[in-house]
Amino acid sequence: MIALARLRLAGFLRTGRALAPILAGLLALGVLYGGGRAQPAEAYGVSAVVLFPVLAWQTKILLDVEPDVQRRLAQVVLGPAGERLAGLLAAAVAGLGTVAVALLFPWLVGGVTGPSGPGDRSLAAGLALGLWAHLLALPAAVALGALASRALTRSAGYGVAVLALGAVGALVLGLSGSVVPWLAPPVMATARALTGHLAVSMGLALTAWASAWAAVVLAGYAWGRRTRA
Numbered sequence: 001m002i003a004l005a006r007l008r009l010a011g012f013l014r015t016g017r018a019l020a021p022i023l024a025g026l027l028a029l030g031v032l033y034g035g036g037r038a039q040p041a042e043a044y045g046v047s048a049v050v051l052f053p054v055l056a057w058q059t060k061i062l063l064d065v066e067p068d069v070q071r072r073l074a075q076v077v078l079g080p081a082g083e084r085l086a087g088l089l090a091a092a093v094a095g096l097g098t099v100a101v102a103l104l105f106p107w108l109v110g111g112v113t114g115p116s117g118p119g120d121r122s123l124a125a126g127l128a129l130g131l132w133a134h135l136l137a138l139p140a141a142v143a144l145g146a147l148a149s150r151a152l153t154r155s156a157g158y159g160v161a162v163l164a165l166g167a168v169g170a171l172v173l174g175l176s177g178s179v180v181p182w183l184a185p186p187v188m189a190t191a192r193a194l195t196g197h198l199a200v201s202m203g204l205a206l207t208a209w210a211s212a213w214a215a216v217v218l219a220g221y222a223w224g225r226r227t228r229a
Contacts, residue, residue: 004074004086009093012062018094021058025051025098026105033111040112041121044130045194047102048137049187053167055098055138059091059145060163071151084225087149088218091142099134103127129198133190136210140170140185143217152224185213 012018028050033043066074066087074083106112114123121129146152148162173181174188181189186209193202 001078001082001086001089004078004083005090005093008062008066008087008090011065012090012094015065017061017065018058021054021061022098022101024057025054025102028054029102029105030109033106033109037111037113039121040106040123040126041129041133041194041198043106043112044103044126045133045191047106047130048133049171049191051098051102051134052137052141052170052185052187053163055095055141056145056148056163056167058094058098059142060148060159062091062094063087063146063149063151064159068151080226081222084222088142088146091145092138095138095142099131099138102134103130129194132203132207133194136190136207137185137187139214140187140210140217143214143221144170146221147217147224152221152228154228182209182213186210 029047032046032050071083078086144163144166147166148159150159153159153162170184170187173184174186176192186206190206193206
């Protein structure tokens, strides 16, 4: 399974398909941080929201790189579950690379600032919360990208529709006052929480919410792949 994940990552990088989501992410982050400097936790909370659709798109691209025949051969060798897990693992590793770029980028362009008052979080706390916010968004983004992949949708149009509806839905349903916020991953809720004091209980609740959402969507992806095998 590890070897197949490496193979898919190599194909993703060698074919140049990794450039599009990385460039889109950098462009979005450039616009975000071009508006002025902010405390790390607040800036990273919004960064995770901005990167959520980019990470989902990156996952879809990575999973779609492999030809259908090669994917079926991988299923024969590793079994359906092993083949699916290898793809998700490769997407998660690629996503971690994008998250690392997102965490470094604002320091290169002067988009964040250290604590300036007694009520501000320490720099270490801001960085830790920013990393947490991005790691919270990553599994949900990978799950959405997998749901939009060609292996499940069988059509580029349907795949784009699933990706767009999922990304827009995550933003709209995550707005303050939404009547069904649990239908979306908590990327917006996390960004709001990082603008103020984040209690440990709230952090644990958001983590559980994000994990449950990703688990449900990935279960739907696994079920869909089984029925379409």
